[in-house]
Amino acid sequence: MTAERRQRRLIAVGSGKGGVGKSTLTANLAIALARLGHKVGLVDADIYGPSQPVILGNQGKKPIARDEKLVPVESEFGIPVLSMGHLVEPGRALAWRGPMAGNALTQLIDAHWGDVDTLLVDLPPGTGDVQLTMLQRFKPMGAVLVSTPQDLALIDAARAGQLFDQAEVPVIGLVENMAGYVCPHCGELSDPFGRGGVETAAERLELPFLGRIPLDLAIREGSDRGQPPACGTGALAAPFHDIAAKVDAWIGAQS
Numbered sequence: 001m002t003a004e005r006r007q008r009r010l011i012a013v014g015s016g017k018g019g020v021g022k023s024t025l026t027a028n029l030a031i032a033l034a035r036l037g038h039k040v041g042l043v044d045a046d047i048y049g050p051s052q053p054v055i056l057g058n059q060g061k062k063p064i065a066r067d068e069k070l071v072p073v074e075s076e077f078g079i080p081v082l083s084m085g086h087l088v089e090p091g092r093a094l095a096w097r098g099p100m101a102g103n104a105l106t107q108l109i110d111a112h113w114g115d116v117d118t119l120l121v122d123l124p125p126g127t128g129d130v131q132l133t134m135l136q137r138f139k140p141m142g143a144v145l146v147s148t149p150q151d152l153a154l155i156d157a158a159r160a161g162q163l164f165d166q167a168e169v170p171v172i173g174l175v176e177n178m179a180g181y182v183c184p185h186c187g188e189l190s191d192p193f194g195r196g197g198v199e200t201a202a203e204r205l206e207l208p209f210l211g212r213i214p215l216d217l218a219i220r221e222g223s224d225r226g227q228p229p230a231c232g233t234g235a236l237a238a239p240f241h242d243i244a245a246k247v248d249a250w251i252g253a254q255s
């Protein structure tokens, strides 16, 4: 069991704020890394607001337990997933205190992941109990931080970065999400949340900038119907594959 754990690398995907696209990025990164040859699994550690079963289209499936450990749920993209969303009824609120949430996270990570070599962990937003448990019990190999470009989100993203720093988890880099909206009617490009702020913040924090994902209705629609854009090949898939290539290069440089 120890050997299995040692070989498997954990990559955390975090954000300072909620709703900035962390779950969207994690699912698409998982698909893109799998295309690059990694055996990828995904833990939805967003215990209070799990969204991966919807994004990866396996909502309603239940994991079974074997030898008191969970067996991850398959998705059509070849990515096994474990999420609280598979364990509680959809729409049901969880009112757990930190230690319970931490224990739930442990069960999701310490599961029968089989030949998975790269486990992506979609963290809840912020810097609370679940994140601390994750960093203390299962030190990730690295972390990807996602933020929208506006100042408030960036301040929180920097705070999330500090959490990883303190835990000596290297930040692989920063991703800017929801920059650049092309109006479907007139084609005009606008930036509701600003643009370029994450890249500037990355420079200031001396962290790599991994890429920029546009604000696009098709990304939201694809996520809602369990078809993440990275499973296609079009322009919307490209930024996710570019980001995955950088993460892949970073992983390669560690070994």
Ligand SMILES: Nc1ncnc2c1ncn2[C@@H]1O[C@H](COP(=O)(O)OP(=O)(O)OP(=O)(O)O)[C@@H](O)[C@H]1O
Pocket: 015, 017, 018, 019, 020, 021, 022, 023, 024, 025, 046, 049, 051, 124, 125, 177, 178, 213, 214, 215, 216, 217, 218, 219, 220, 221, 223, 224
């Ligand atoms: N680039 C994008 N373009 C359009 N919609 C997006 C984009 N990124 C994310 N979304 C949508 O924004 C919403 C929030 O995204 P997501 O759930 O990935 O964020 P999150 O940071 O994981 O949120 P939470 O705080 O709930 O964990 C979702 O409806 C998602 O489909």
